[in-house]
Each structure stands twice: as structure tokens, then as C-alpha cells.
Amino acid sequence: MMKITSGVFSDFFYMIRKNKSALIGLIVILVMVIVALLAPILSPNNPLQRSLANRLKPGFWAGEEYNQFPLGTDYLGRCLLSRIIWGARTSLSVGFIAVLISTVFGLILGIAGGYYGGWVDTFLMRIVDVLFAFPSILLSITIMAALGAGLEKAMIAIGIVYIPQMARVVRSAILVIKEMDYIEAEKALGASHFRIIWHHILPNALAPVIVYSTLSVAGAILDAAALGFLGLGALPPTPEWGSMLSNSRQFLTSGAWWAATFPGLAIMLAVLGLNLLGDGLRDALDPRLRV
Numbered sequence: 001m002m003k004i005t006s007g008v009f010s011d012f013f014y015m016i017r018k019n020k021s022a023l024i025g026l027i028v029i030l031v032m033v034i035v036a037l038l039a040p041i042l043s044p045n046n047p048l049q050r051s052l053a054n055r056l057k058p059g060f061w062a063g064e065e066y067n068q069f070p071l072g073t074d075y076l077g078r079c080l081l082s083r084i085i086w087g088a089r090t091s092l093s094v095g096f097i098a099v100l101i102s103t104v105f106g107l108i109l110g111i112a113g114g115y116y117g118g119w120v121d122t123f124l125m126r127i128v129d130v131l132f133a134f135p136s137i138l139l140s141i142t143i144m145a146a147l148g149a150g151l152e153k154a155m156i157a158i159g160i161v162y163i164p165q166m167a168r169v170v171r172s173a174i175l176v177i178k179e180m181d182y183i184e185a186e187k188a189l190g191a192s193h194f195r196i197i198w199h200h201i202l203p204n205a206l207a208p209v210i211v212y213s214t215l216s217v218a219g220a221i222l223d224a225a226a227l228g229f230l231g232l233g234a235l236p237p238t239p240e241w242g243s244m245l246s247n248s249r250q251f252l253t254s255g256a257w258w259a260a261t262f263p264g265l266a267i268m269l270a271v272l273g274l275n276l277l278g279d280g281l282r283d284a285l286d287p288r289l290r291v
Contacts, residue, residue, distance in 0.1 A: 014284075022280020028273030036088040043082040044070065047239050051077035056256040072258040074248055080258065084266050087239040091270065094155050094233075095221040101159025102166045103213050109163065110170025111197060111205070115178055125171070128164040136161045136219075137226055144232045151234040158223045162216050169212045173205040211282045218274035225267050241267050 016022050035042060045068070059072035059080070066072070071081040109128065113121040131139065143157035177183065178201065186196050227233040228242025236243070241263045248259035 016280050016284065019280045019283055021276045022283070025273040025276025025278075025280060028269055029277055032088055032092060032270055032273070035085055036092050039085050039089055043079075043085045044068075045079035045082045047078060047082040047086045048237050049078060053077065056251065056259060058256075059258060071262050072256070074244070074259050075251065075256075080244075080262055083239040083244060084241070084262055087241045087244060087263065087266065088270075090151065090234055090238060090240045091221055091224055091242070091267070094151065094158065094224040095217040095270075095274075097155045098158035098220040098224070099162060099213050099216045101156065102162035102216065103209065105159075105163045106166025107170055107202075107205075107209065109167040111174055111201065113167070114171040114174025115193070115197060115201060121171075124167070128167050131161075131164040136223065140223055140227060141230070141232065144227065149232050149235060151238065151240075154224055154227050154233045157227070158220050161223065162220065165216070166209070166212065169208055170205055173208050174201060177201055177204050211278055214274060214281055215278035218271040218278070221267065221270050221274070 016026060051073075054069065054073050054077040056075060057069055057073045057077070058066055060067055060070050069079050069081070071079075071084070074080055074083065109124050113124040134142070139161050140154075140157045143160055144153055147153040147156060183196060183200060186200060224233055224240075225242030225245065228240045228244075229246040231243070231246065233242055234240035244263040245260050245267070248256070248263070251257070251259045252261070
């Protein structure tokens with residue numbers, strides 16, 4: 001295991017430059033984040049404005065007369081490109097905030113169980129095992145049923161679903177780190193548990209946490225899209241990729257293929273970019289994978 005230092009971050013950028021797929025992933029995610037931040041500027045139309053006269057109109061491929069809606073319109077005549085751009089804010093926010101929730105609580109559970117061991121570890125890991133017994137999407141739906149539909153509730157539900165996985169990753173790293181000689185030396189010198197955890201355990205556990213968090217954002221975006229597809233995510237008329245896909249899937253076979261295809265492509269690109277970036281982070285932060 002390695003400690004996070006400035007040298008590690010310089011190695012990270014070096015590894016990203018060497019790893020072409022990771023570089024592509026980083027570029028894709030950066031572009032999506034920039035698009036989400038600049039949505040009011042980049043959006044060609046109001047994403048909420050309905051116009052039944054323009055219902056299911058094609059986009060630029062159908063001729064110059066359709067350039068007002070570059071990617072066409074949905075079943076309510078709303079600009080599809082504008083909704084995808086604003087939907088990036090929604091979907092990325094859900095992914096990042098949900099993983100932030102799972103990382104914070106996963107770190108607490110993983111460090112407590114891995115470092116202290118004994119009955120503390122047994123008690124916490126049995127709670128984790130109970131949560132692991134449920135399929136992630138089923139657990140998300142159950143939590144949403146208790147909390148109610150809505151974007152904020154979806155973030156909480158997905159965050160809770162990912163806590164057990166993060167706790168297991170952190171615990172496995174802690175079990176290795178706490179047996180290191182320098183940890184024993186700190187204990188022999190009378191260092192407090194808080195000092196050992198804060199200054200030695202946590203920094204050395206961050207590498208696998210960062211990698212797994214990055215990969216988890218991709219899964220969280222997919223789960224958010226699944227909840228939106230089921231009508232449990234963002235409430236209408238909020239643009240969200242999963243709900244856009246759900247509302248337009250019926251038009252795939254009726255000629256208006258663009259209404260569901262482009263939101264699906266947005267989800268695919270976000271997940272692909274995060275997975276490629278996660279692989280690059282793993283190569284950069286794990287010394288065992290370096291050549």
C-alpha cells in the first residue's frame with residue numbers, strides 16, 4: 001500500500017498521459033462536467049418549453065429547416081439537445097453526490113471495523129452483510145418507496161446502496177495497513193488511535209477508495225437512470241437521462257428513434273468515460289501495476 005503524496009499525483013498525470021483509454025475517459029468526463037456547468041449558455045432552447053406543433057420532429061440530419069432543434073424533439077415537442085445538456089447536471093449530480101454519501105459512511109464503517117476488530121468489526125460487517133443480501137436496484141426501490149420519489153431521495157437511496165461495497169473495500173485495505181511495521185511503531189511510541197487513523201491509516205487507504213469511488217460513480221449514474229426509467233427519480237419536467245429514455249422508448253419502433261437513442265448514448269458515454277478513467281486511476285495509484 002502506498003501513501004498519497006504530491007509525487008503520486010504527478011505519477012497519476014504521467015500514467016494518464018501514457019494510458020490512452022484513461023485519457024479518453026478523462027476528456028469525456030471533463031467535457032460532460034463543463035457542459036453541465038455551462039448548461040444555461042450551451043442550451044439552444046428552453047428544456048422545459050413544450051410545443052405540440054413540433055412533436056417528435058427530427059434533427060439536423062433531416063435538413064436545414066430542422067436546425068432549430070439539432071437533435072430533434074421529444075413527444076412533447078421539447079428540444080432534445082437542451083434536455084440532454086440540462087440532464088447532464090441532474091445525472092452527474094446524482095452520481096457524484098450518491099458516491100460521496102457512500103464514501104463518507106463507508107470510510108467510517110470500514111475504518112471502525114478494520115482497525116478496532118473484535119465485536120465492533122463483527123457487528124458492523126453483519127449490518128453490511130444484510131444490506132448485501134438485497135440486489136442493488138431492489139434495495140434502491142425499497143428505500144425510494146419509504147422516502148418517496150424525487151431527485152434528493154434518489155441520491156440518498158443510491159448512496160445507501162453503495163455504502164456496504166465501500167465499507168468492504170476500506171476494511172480490506174485497513175486490515176493490511178494496520179499490520180504494517182510503522183503502525184506498530186506508532187503504537188509503541190504511545191500515539192493515540194485518532195492520530196494513527198488520521199495520519200497513517202486514512203492517507204494510505206485513499207488510493208483504493210479513490211479508484212473504487214470513480215468506478216462507483218458510473219454505477220450510480222446507471223442506477224439513477226434505472227430509477228428514472230421506473231419513474232422514481234427526478235420528478236417531471238426535470239430533465240434526467242433515465243426518465244427521458246423511459247418516456248421515449250415506445251417511439252424507437254415508430255420512426256422517432258432519436259427521442260430515446262440520444263439520452264441512451266449520453267448515459268453510455270458517461271459510464272464508459274468513468275470506467276476508463278477508473279482503470280487509469282488504478283494504474284496510477286497502485287504501484288504493483290506499474291512497469
